[in-house]
Amino acid sequence: MPRNRRISESTVRRLSIYYRLLSGLEKEGAPTVSSRELAEKEKLTPAQVRKDLSFFGSFGTRGLGYPVRELREKIARILGLNRTWNVAVVGAGNIGSALVSYKEFQKQGFLIKLIFDNDQRKIGSSHKGIPVSDVSHLADELKAHHIDIVVIAVPGPAAQGVAEEAVSAGVRAILNFAPVSLKIPASVSLRNENMSMELEQLSYFLVGGNG
Amino acid sequence: MPRNRRISESTVRRLSIYYRLLSGLEKEGAPTVSSRELAEKEKLTPAQVRKDLSFFGSFGTRGLGYPVRELREKIARILGLNRTWNVAVVGAGNIGSALVSYKEFQKQGFLIKLIFDNDQRKIGSSHKGIPVSDVSHLADELKAHHIDIVVIAVPGPAAQGVAEEAVSAGVRAILNFAPVSLKIPASVSLRNENMSMELEQLSYFLVGGNG
Known part of the structure; x- marks a missing residue:
């Protein structure tokens, strides 16, 4: 069983957050950061931060904290961000277009190599500099381009077929943006991007959490 | 201090997930669901599910589980989904357009009432049936339309001004889609939608979690 199965999603999510904070601190030239500083920025407790980081073998020095660059690089390795990944986006609609123009992906090493669509007017053209391929050749093209990650941005009814x-x-x-629950083998990692979820966290705040 | 401050983000996130699962089960006509079933679908433990739900005063019946409709309605009330919210999207670019055409928001009660942009060619027109307003009248328009939630989908450098x-x-x-860290008063709830985060969870899986 791969090691990642033993680490909860929420821990990996916090690692992503620490990674982002550390990248910002590194740009600002900060040599070290305390668990308190990391915690404050994300409304966590310093104990939680220390626990997360000690789990990955990183220990701060009392009075000095954690070395920013070293810790960022360590988390990058853990998250697989010290290399590039080949990404294909299936669906050249609004979400697909937004993803392709989202520059942060590229910066993080997620290289969008291909877009697929079933619209003959789009196929063969280039979308933000990335070629649009015919989705009917999906499997062959994914193999030919050594795609690591597929982003599904097609309408709900088409999503399961694309996943298969x-x-x-x-x-x-x-990574699935379609508002459907996909059935895939357990050996494949599936993340569902549900944009309503963040709005639900906000509405929860607005009602004050009172049922 | 509002009650929601004491409940962790990850608990609210799981409530969103339960809500989604229960909505699906209700559509399928399932009268009850066990904590085991809820847990399996999201790779949680039944104990975690029971703990989350008991925290909100919901208890399953041994051998029967939880009543699906009742539990869904209860979570809807807690999350503030038993009513509608007026939402404005600032920025009519790719992300803004994707959000406006994302039909799930409407279904969940998040009604996008206005889009703002600074492009004179877009202002005054209608985008997917929603009027595009001049961002220079932002504060007045937000008040006039009783907007509850603002979604920021502008380039990074413009985001802080929009938030203020x-x-x-x-x-x-x-809800902030711009790749910057916003400074806002603690009395305002801020969620950052970072689309890289889901990809990072996938790359973590692909490297097997080995640093």
């Missing part, structure tokens, strides 16, 4: 093609092409990681 | 305008107009909840 991707799995058949050997893809092991899928 | 929204706060000055009395908005208490902000």
Whole structure:
């Protein structure tokens, strides 16, 4: 069983957050950061931060804190951000277009290599500099371009078929934007991006959490 | 201090997930669901599910589980989903357009009432049926339309100014898509939608969590 199965999603999520904070601190030239500082920025407790980081073998020095660059690099390695990943986006609609123009992906090493669509007017053209391929050749193209991660941004009814093609092409990681629950083998990692979830956290705040 | 401050973000996130699962089960006509079933679908433990739900005063019946409709309605009340919220999107670019055409928001009660932009060619037109307003009248328009939640989908350098305008107009909840860290008063709830984070969870899986 891969080691990641033992670490909860929320821990990985916090690592992403620490990574982002540390990248900012590194740009500002900060040599060290305390668990208190890391905690304050994200409304966590310093104990939680120390626990998370000690789990990955990082220990701050009393009075000095953690070395920023070293800790950022360590988390980058853990999260697989010290290399690049080949990404394909399936669906050249609004969400697909937004993803392709989202420059942060590139900066993090997620390189969008291909976009797929079923619209003959889009196929063969280039979208923000990235070629649009025919989705009917999905599996072959995914293999040919060594795609690591497939992002599904097609309408709900088409999503399961796309996921199955991707799995058949050997893809092991899928990010799904379609508002449907996909059935895929347990050996493939699936993340569902649900944009309503963040809004629900806000509405929870607005009602004051009173049922 | 509002009650929600004592409940962790990850608990609220799980409530959103339960809500989604229960909505699906209700559509399928399932009268009850066990903590085991809820847990399996999201790779949680049944104990975690029971703990979350008991915290909100919901207890399953041994051998029967939880009543689906009742539990869904209860979580809807807790999350503030038993009513509608007026939402404004600032920025009519790719992300703004994707949000406006994302039909799930409407279904959940998040009604996008206005889009703002600074592009004179867009202002005054209608985008997916929603009027595009001049961002230079942001605060006044937010007040006039009783906007509850502002979604920031502008380029990074413009985001802080938009957030400040929204706060000055009395908005208490902000969802930020810009890749910057916003400074806002503690009385306003801020969520940052970082689309890289889900990809990072996938790359973590792909490297097997080995630093």
